[in-house]
Amino acid sequence: xxxxxxxxxxxxxxxxxxxxxxxxxxxxxxxxxxxxxxxxxxxxxxxxxxxxxxxxxxxxxxxxxxxxxxxxxxxxxxxxxxxxxxxxxxxxxxxxxxxxxxxxxxxxxxxxxxxxxxxxxxxxxxxxxxxxxxxxxxxxxxxxxxxxxxxxxxxxxxxxxxxxxxxxxxxxxxxxxxxxxxxxxxxxxxxxxxxxxxxxxxxxxxxxxxxxxxxxxxxx
Amino acid sequence: xxxxxxxxxxxxxxxxxxxxxxxxxxxxxxxxxxxxxxxxxxxxxxxxxxxxxxxxxxxxxxxxxxxxxxxxxxxxxxxxxxxxxxxxxxxxxxxxxxxxxxxxxxxxxxxxxxxxxxxxxxxxxxxxxxxxxxxxxxxxxxxxxxxxxxxxxxxxxxxxxxxxxxxxxxxxxxxxxxxxxxxxxxxxxxxxxxxxxxxxxxxxxxxxxxxxxxxxxxxxxxxxxxxxxxxxxxxxxxxxxxxxxxxxxxxxxx
Numbered sequence: 001x002x003x004x005x006x007x008x009x010x011x012x013x014x015x016x017x018x019x020x021x022x023x024x025x026x027x028x029x030x031x032x033x034x035x036x037x038x039x040x041x042x043x044x045x046x047x048x049x050x051x052x053x054x055x056x057x058x059x060x061x062x063x064x065x066x067x068x069x070x071x072x073x074x075x076x077x078x079x080x081x082x083x084x085x086x087x088x089x090x091x092x093x094x095x096x097x098x099x100x101x102x103x104x105x106x107x108x109x110x111x112x113x114x115x116x117x118x119x120x121x122x123x124x125x126x127x128x129x130x131x132x133x134x135x136x137x138x139x140x141x142x143x144x145x146x147x148x149x150x151x152x153x154x155x156x157x158x159x160x161x162x163x164x165x166x167x168x169x170x171x172x173x174x175x176x177x178x179x180x181x182x183x184x185x186x187x188x189x190x191x192x193x194x195x196x197x198x199x200x201x202x203x204x205x206x207x208x209x210x211x212x213x214x215x216x217x218x219x220x
Numbered sequence: 221x222x223x224x225x226x227x228x229x230x231x232x233x234x235x236x237x238x239x240x241x242x243x244x245x246x247x248x249x250x251x252x253x254x255x256x257x258x259x260x261x262x263x264x265x266x267x268x269x270x271x272x273x274x275x276x277x278x279x280x281x282x283x284x285x286x287x288x289x290x291x292x293x294x295x296x297x298x299x300x301x302x303x304x305x306x307x308x309x310x311x312x313x314x315x316x317x318x319x320x321x322x323x324x325x326x327x328x329x330x331x332x333x334x335x336x337x338x339x340x341x342x343x344x345x346x347x348x349x350x351x352x353x354x355x356x357x358x359x360x361x362x363x364x365x366x367x368x369x370x371x372x373x374x375x376x377x378x379x380x381x382x383x384x385x386x387x388x389x390x391x392x393x394x395x396x397x398x399x400x401x402x403x404x405x406x407x408x409x410x411x412x413x414x415x416x417x418x419x420x421x422x423x424x425x426x427x428x429x430x431x432x433x434x435x436x437x438x439x440x441x442x443x444x445x446x447x448x449x450x451x452x453x454x455x456x457x458x459x460x461x462x463x464x465x466x467x468x469x470x471x472x473x474x
Contacts, residue, residue: 015361081440115319117318119316119318120320120321120322121399122273122316122320123316123320123321123322123382124272124322124378125271125272125306126309126312126313126314126383127275127309127310127313127334127338127382127386128306128307128309128310128317128334128338128339128386129334129337129338129434130306131331133266133300137337138322141324142322142323142324145324159288175465197438210270218323218324218366218368219365219366219368219369220368220369220439
C-alpha cells in the first residue's frame with residue numbers, strides 16, 4: 001500500500017472534533033441520567049404486584065430492546081413530528097437514547113432487585129418505614145452498588161451509541177468526522193483519529209466508573 | 221392490669237395450607253414468652269403476625285390497646301392504611317434470624333435510620349440514642365463499622381440495638397441465634413437476657429431450650445398451628461403433660 005499519511009486537516013479541525021466529543025458526552029450523560037430514572041420505574045413495574053403495571057413495563061422493555069436503535073432514532077425524528085410531536089434534533093436524540101437506555105437499564109435493575117435478600121425489606125418494615133422509604137433508603141442504594149459493574153458496560157455502550165446521532169445531523173463527533181472526511185478525502189486519517197478518540201473516551205469513562213465503584217463499595 | 225398483648229382466635233393460611241388454627245395468647249407488661257416447637261409448627265408465623273409481616277385472615281391482635289392491622293368497620297374487616305400499619309409496626313421491635321442489617325450503612329447509621337425516618341428525630345438526638353444502645357449491646361467501639369466487617373454475633377447485637385432503639389412496646393425475637401456459629405451464640409443470648417432482666421416485654425421463637433427455660437416467664441409449645449401446651453418453664457420442661465411435648469423435648473438438645 002502506497003499511502004502518504006497527512007493529518008494536517010485533522011489538526012486544523014481539532015476544535016470541531018473536540019466540540020463533537022463534548023456534545024456526545026453531554027448527550028450520553030443526560031440520556032443515561034434520564035434512562036436510569038425510567039429504568040428504575042420500569043424495573044419496579046416489572047416486579048409489581050399489579051398486572052397492568054407489569055404488563056406495561058414488560059411491553060415497553062421488549063418493544064424497545066427488540067428495535068434497532070437507529071430505527072428508533074429515525075422514527076422519533078421523522079415519524080413523531082407527523083404525529084404532532086416535534087422535537088429539535090438534540091431533544092429528539094436525547095429522548096430516543098433515554099428510552100433506549102431505560103429499557104436496557106430496566107433489565108439490569110430488575111436483576112439487581114431480584115437478587116436482594118428479602119430480609120432487607122422486612123427489616124425496613126419492622127422499624128416502621130413505608131414501602132417508599134424502604135425503596136429510597138435501602139433497596140435502591142444497595143441494589144445500585146451491586147449492579148454498578150454491569151451498569152458501567154451499559155454506560156459505555158450508550159456513549160458509543162451517541163455516534164448514531166450523526167444520522168439525524170446532530171453535530172457530535174461522528175458527524176464532524178464525516179464532514180471532515182467529505183471535505184478533505186482524508187478517509188483513513190479521519191476515521192482512524194475518530195476511532196482513537198472514542199477508544200480513549202471509553203477508557204476514561206470506564207476508569208472513572210471504576211473509581212466510583214471503589215468509592216461506593218461497602219467495606220468488608 | 222390490662223395485658224399489653226392479646227392474641228385471640230388467630231387464623232392464618234398460606235394458600236390452602238392453614239398454618240395457624242386459632243391461637244389465643246395474652247402477655248402482661250414485662251412478660252417473656254418463648255415459643256417452642258418443631259419447624260412447621262407455626263411459631264415463626266405467629267411472631268410475624270404480631271408486626272404484620274404476615275397478614276392474617278381471622279382473629280385479632282391487640283397491642284397496647286390498639287387493634288393491629290385491621291379494624292372492624294360496620295361489620296366489615298378492613299386492613300388499615302399502609303401508613304397506619306407502618307406506625308403500628310414501629311410499636312414492635314424485631315430481631316431476625318439473618319440479622320438483616322442494611323449493608324450499605326455503618327452500625328450506627330443502621331440504628332439511626334428508623335429514629336430519623338420513622339420517628340422524625342433530629343440527627344443529633346438519633347445519634348445519641350443510637351450510641352447509647354450500641355454501648356448497651358457492647359458495640360460502642362464498632363459503631364462506624366459496616367455489617368460486612370462484623371461477625372455474625374456482632375451483627376445480631378447491632379440488629380437488636382436497631383430494634384430496641386425505637387423504644388418498642390414489645391420485642392420480637394425470631395430464632396436470633398440459629399444462624400450463628402456456636403461460639404457466638406452466648407454473646408447474643410447475654411444481650412437478650414439483659415433486656416429480659418430489665419423488664420422488656422419479649423416474645424421469642426427459639427431453639428435454645430436451656431435459654432428458654434432460664435429467661436422465660438412462660439413457655440408456649442406449638443404443634444401443627446395450635447398451642448399444644450403452655451405453662452411456666454418449670455411446668456413445661458420439668459413436667460411436660462402431653463406426649464407430643466415429651467417427645468419434642470426428648471429430641472431437643474439441652
